Amino acid sequence: MQASAVLGCGRHLPSRKVTSDELARDLGATAAELTERTGIPVRYYAEPGIGPSDLARDASAAALGAAGLAPTDVDLIVFATMTPDIAFPGSGCFLQHKLGCDTVGAIDVRAQCAGFLFALATADRFVRAGSARRVLVACAEVHSTALERAPRAAAITPRFGDGAAAVIVGARSEPGVIATVLHSDPSDLEQWWCEFPASRHHPARMTRAALEAGRHYYQLDADALRPRAEAALADVTAEVLERADVPVDRVALFLVHYLDPRVARAAAARAGLPAERVVATAEIAGHVAAAGIPIALADALAAGRLRTGDLVCCTAFGAGISWGGVLLRV
Amino acid sequence: MTMSETVNSRILGLGHYLPERVVTNDDLTHVMDTSDEWIQQRTGIRERRFIARDTGGADLGAVAARDALAAAGVKAADLDLLLVGTLSPDVDVPGNASFLQRNLGIRGMPVMDVRNQCSGFLYMLAVADSFIRSGGARYVLVVGAEIHSTGLDLSTVGREVAVIFGDGAGAAVLGPEPDPRRGIFSVHLHSEGRYAEKLMVEAPSSKVSPRVTEDMLEDPGSRLWPRMEGRYVFKHAVTRFPEVIQEALAANGHTIADLDLLIPHQANLRISQMVAMGLDLPEEKVFNNIQRYGNTTAASIPIALHEAVEQGRVKPGALVCLAAFGAGFTWAAALMRW
Numbered sequence: 001m002q003a004s005a006v007l008g009c010g011r012h013l014p015s016r017k018v019t020s021d022e023l024a025r026d027l028g029a030t031a032a033e034l035t036e037r038t039g040i041p042v043r044y045y046a047e048p049g050i051g052p053s054d055l056a057r058d059a060s061a062a063a064l065g066a067a068g069l070a071p072t073d074v075d076l077i078v079f080a081t082m083t084p085d086i087a088f089p090g091s092g093c094f095l096q097h098k099l100g101c102d103t104v105g106a107i108d109v110r111a112q113c114a115g116f117l118f119a120l121a122t123a124d125r126f127v128r129a130g131s132a133r134r135v136l137v138a139c140a141e142v143h144s145t146a147l148e149r150a151p152r153a154a155a156i157t158p159r160f161g162d163g164a165a166a167v168i169v170g171a172r173s174e175p176g177v178i179a180t181v182l183h184s185d186p187s188d189l190e191q192w193w194c195e196f197p198a199s200r201h202h203p204a205r206m207t208r209a210a211l212e213a214g215r216h217y218y219q220l221d222a223d224a225l226r227p228r229a230e231a232a233l234a235d236v237t238a239e240v241l242e243r244a245d246v247p248v249d250r251v252a253l254f255l256v257h258y259l260d261p262r263v264a265r266a267a268a269a270r271a272g273l274p275a276e277r278v279v280a281t282a283e284i285a286g287h288v289a290a291a292g293i294p295i296a297l298a299d300a301l302a303a304g305r306l307r308t309g310d311l312v313c314c315t316a317f318g319a320g321i322s323w324g325g326v327l328l329r330v
Numbered sequence: 331m332t333m334s335e336t337v338n339s340r341i342l343g344l345g346h347y348l349p350e351r352v353v354t355n356d357d358l359t360h361v362m363d364t365s366d367e368w369i370q371q372r373t374g375i376r377e378r379r380f381i382a383r384d385t386g387g388a389d390l391g392a393v394a395a396r397d398a399l400a401a402a403g404v405k406a407a408d409l410d411l412l413l414v415g416t417l418s419p420d421v422d423v424p425g426n427a428s429f430l431q432r433n434l435g436i437r438g439m440p441v442m443d444v445r446n447q448c449s450g451f452l453y454m455l456a457v458a459d460s461f462i463r464s465g466g467a468r469y470v471l472v473v474g475a476e477i478h479s480t481g482l483d484l485s486t487v488g489r490e491v492a493v494i495f496g497d498g499a500g501a502a503v504l505g506p507e508p509d510p511r512r513g514i515f516s517v518h519l520h521s522e523g524r525y526a527e528k529l530m531v532e533a534p535s536s537k538v539s540p541r542v543t544e545d546m547l548e549d550p551g552s553r554l555w556p557r558m559e560g561r562y563v564f565k566h567a568v569t570r571f572p573e574v575i576q577e578a579l580a581a582n583g584h585t586i587a588d589l590d591l592l593i594p595h596q597a598n599l600r601i602s603q604m605v606a607m608g609l610d611l612p613e614e615k616v617f618n619n620i621q622r623y624g625n626t627t628a629a630s631i632p633i634a635l636h637e638a639v640e641q642g643r644v645k646p647g648a649l650v651c652l653a654a655f656g657a658g659f660t661w662a663a664a665l666m667r668w
Contacts, residue, residue, distance in 0.1 A: 001464065051537040053523075076519070082424075087531035088417040089523075089658040090445045097523030105519025106660065107453055110425035110443035118442050121466070122457055128464035131456065131517075145539040180466075182440035184412075186432035194423040197534060197542065197554070199477040200386030205418075206554055208547055216422070216534070216542045320424040322440065 004127035004169050005176020006328055007134070008069070010062025011165035011298035012055050013285055014046040018144075023158055028151030034158045039262045043161030043286030045144040051085035052140035053094035055164035059291075060099055060138050062298075063166040069134065071099045074168075076132040077106040078123050080115030080139045080290040082319070083146065084108070087197075095138055113257065113318020115139055115290030116165075117182060117326055123169040124177040133171050139290040140164030146194060148217040156220045159259050161286030165294030175329070178311075179244035181236055182324040188228075191221045192259075192319045222260060229258050229317045233267035237315050240325035251327070252310035254278045255296045258317050259287035267315075289318065297330075306330050336506040338513030339462035339470075341666070342404065344636040345397025346500040347390050348623060351382040353479075358493060363486040369493045374599020378496030378624030380479035386420035387475030388429030390499035394632070395434060395473055402469075402503035406434045409503075410467035412441040413457060415450030415474045415628035417657070418481055419443070422534065430473060447529075448595050448656020449519070450474055450628030451500070455652070455664050456517035458504045468506060474628035475499035481531065483555040491556045494598070496624030500632025515582045517664040518574055525566065529558045529657040563656075564601060570661040571605040575653050578663040588649055589615060593638060595654035596620035596630040617643060627656065644668050 019042055020031035027034060035041045046055060056079065064071060079092030090108025095101075111118035116139045123135035143160035147153065169177070196216040197205040210216060233256060241248065254273050256264040261280035268278040279300065281292040288295060293314045300306040310330055317323040354377045355366035369375055381390075391414060399406055412434075414427040421429075425443030446453035451474045458470035478495035482488060507513035533553035534541035546552045571594060579585060586609050594602045599620050606616045617638045626633060631652050638644050648668040655661040 046537075048539065049537050051535070077521070083536040084445070085537055086526075086535045087533060088445065089447050089526050089530060089660065093521045093523035093526050093658040093660065095523065096521045097526070103520045103522045105453065105456070105662070106446075106521035106523070106658070107457065107519070108445040110427075110445060111440075112424050118440065121440075122442075122460070125457075125460040125464045125466045128466070129460040131460045131463075142536040145536050145541050146534075183438060184428060184431060184441040185437040186428040186441075187437065189424060189428050189432070193421060195421045197481070198421045199418040199480050200384055200389070200420040202381055202384045202480055205477075205480040206542055206547060208544065211542060211544060211547070216540075218423070320428045320441070322424070322428070322442075324440065 001128055002130060002171045003175035004124045005172040006330060007168040007170040008063045008067025009167045009294060009298045009301055010059045010066055011295045012058035013163045014044045016045050018043050018045050020158060026149035027154040027157060029154050037155050038158045039260050040159050040282060040286045044163060046142045046162040052081045052083055052142050053085050053091045053098055056095050056138040056140035056166060057098045059164040060136055060166040063168050067168040069168060071101045073134055074101050074136045075104050076126055076135045077104060078109060078119045078135060078137050079106060080109050080119040081141055082110060082112045082289050083141045083143055111322050112320050113289045114316040114322040114324050116293045117316050117324040120326060121180045121182055124180060127169060127171050135169045136166060137169055138166040139294055141289045141291050146218055148214055155222060156218055159287050161288050163285055163288040163291050163295055165291045165298055167294055178327045178329060179240050180326045181240045181243060184320050184322040189321055191224045194218050226263050229263050230267045230270060232323045233258060233315050233317050234270040236323055236325040237271040237313060240313060240327050244327045246311060246327060248273060250311055251313045253300055253306055253312045255281055255293050255314045257281040257292045336463055337510040338507040339459045339504045340507035340513030341502045342505045343398045343402025343503045344632060344639060345394040346633040346636045347393035348379040348498045349381045351380050352377050353380045361484050362489045364489050364493060373494055374621055375624050376621045379498060381477055381497050386429060387416050387418060387477050387499060388420050388426045388433055391430050391473040391475035391501060392433035394499040394501035395471055398501035398503045404469050404503050406436045409439055409469050409471050411439060411461055411470045413444050413454045413472050415444045415454050416476055417447045417627055418476045418478055426475060446660050447658055448597060448627045449654040449660040449662045451631040452517060452652060452654050452662035452664050453519060456519055459514050459517055462504060462506055470504045472504060473499060473501045474632050476627050476629050487550040488555055490560060491558050494625045496626050498623055498626040498629045498633055500629045500636060502632050512667050514664060514666045516578060518577050519662045522659045525659045528562050531556045566659060567597060567601045567655045568604045570655045571653055572608050574661050574663040575651055578651060578665040582665055589651055590648035591615055591617060591644055592651050593617045593631060593634050595656060596634060597625050597656060
């Protein structure tokens with residue numbers, strides 16, 4: 001059976017840098033308090049009218065360039081986002097057009113913060129099954145438009161940022177996607193969700209009462225989520241390494257993806273990972289959900305922290321609740 | 331099971347569920363200026379189902395899924411992957427697959443939404459097929475579920491779109507098939523985002539802040555409601571449907587004469603009829619049930635396939651083609667031997 005590998009990686013962050021100072025007045029706290037509460041000092045916001053597919057176009061062009069491929073070489077798009085350009089159709093369709101791909105399939109997947117891992121696993125399976133040869137996995141989020149600018153959101157809004165990254169997954173005899181582990185457990189998923197619009201709400205999916213109560217903004221109980229995130233990220237690291245039969249010391253870099261970088265680092269410590277080989281993805285540009293891991297991957301490659309042939313372990317935990325891990329040889 | 335034993339994936343069991351509340355064309359004439367004759371002439375639809383109280387696609391989907399699991403003889407806890415297709419999610423975040431997982435009382439296995447509108451079921455079939463054939467999963471549950479009724483402008487302003495859609499869910503359990511002559515032969519996926527805005531719901535949009543406003547609740551032309559350039563969509567549908575059906579047949583060395591049954595996504599009876607005519611397919615080789623359910627987007631194909639099986643129209647050994655076209659634009663076809 002054909003194996004798959006990451007052939008190229010690229011990322012794109014919007015140019016508008018948003019500091020905690022800028023958020024402080026609306027959120028009714030000082031910049032120091034916001035940073036202390038969330039662990040996130042800086043994030044980037046897309047300009048009005050810019051959607052995930054726009055950010056993903058630039059990231060995808062970079063990934064294709066790194067792989068030495070053209071948009072027409074792609075025979076499948078897998079797009080992961082929890083913040084689509086519009087309600088429907090999905091952002092993958094917009095990307096197909098904006099990038100100038102052939103009329104190939106564009107699968108729009110939703111697995112929230114673990115979206116990259118789910119999308120990568122999907123691409124890997126298409127390549128292994130011989131159903132696709134070169135898959136563009138695009139991940140992008142524009143969270144900024146779903147964030148409330150009010151004191152009650154002071155522990156939520158500073159965490160999130162906008163951004164995109166993409167990888168090209170292609171057939172290769174030497175496996176690059178070495179092991180993948182995915183999990184979901186819906187228990188207490190309301191600890192991190194966004195309720196409205198809610199099609200299940202009869203007779204109308206959006207109401208004045210929901211709007212007034214702010215139920216169309218992200219709701220997050222980070223304190224309640226923390227122990228579960230920490231345990232799951234530690235456990236899934238062990239699980240993916242065990243599946244690949246690779247010890248911790250052979251892995252060049254661990255990308256740990258969670259909306260609180262301090263929890264990500266605590267999970268890494270609990271898993272026995274050396275701190276100098278851990279990247280808490282949210283430290284780069286806040287929590288960018290589906291895009292956080294590939295942004296960190298592209299940065300690590302660009303900075304020379306990862307070299308060809310290195311092993312990198314990526315883990316994520318987030319809304320759904322969904323989490324997982326993947327071991328890659330880059 | 332070693333991977334070499336799995337040649338194809340196969341649909342092992344099906345289920346579907348429609349809400350009990352029937353809404354006839356005459357019922358719609360009480361809230362908008364329309365008529366039974368106008369709706370039937372353009373779409374073939376006589377009635378559709380709407381939920382009558384708070385109900386999610388994951389609720390309808392769970393009923394369909396339990397039937398599909400029972401028919402397949404697979405326990406929910408033995409599923410390796412759960413996929414849900416919808417364009418009318420229960421909540422904004424997370425996806426419906428999480429709520430379906432909760433409703434089925436299972437945990438641990440990965441769940442994921444596949445958001446490909448009217449082509450959603452076939453897109454999910456392609457994902458499930460690749461996981462199974464590559465040894466990444468043994469049993470995959472695939473559910474298409476929609477609650478359209480809470481997002482339709484049920485007034486004269488919105489009538490052109492509102493009369494078309496209905497609520498419902500359909501489910502399939504897929505598993506490995508060692509016999510190369512049986513199961514899913516191939517799934518063909520396409521998209522063309524150039525036409526994304528010809529059939530869409532714009533709000534909530536992450537490009538716009540705030541994503542939802544008070545104006546949207548009042549505005550008769552609200553961006554919360556679906557918009558469709560009907561004639562445009564129709565024209566592309568009657569081109570892409572036959573094209574992708576022929577692609578699936580040709581990829582497997584078959585011609586239209588070999589086909590025992592075509593199940594098109596139930597978008598509009600007039601589209602299905604024109605596609606059948608263009609392909610020279612006699613009426614008995616095309617299955618339609620849009621007359622009773624309207625367009626249930628991601629749910630329409632599994633609902634129709636299950637009814638066709640129940641009615642004895644899909645016999646063992648039958649060559650079956652599933653095909654879809656819709657918002658995106660996306661379109662797709664799957665060819666399988668029952």
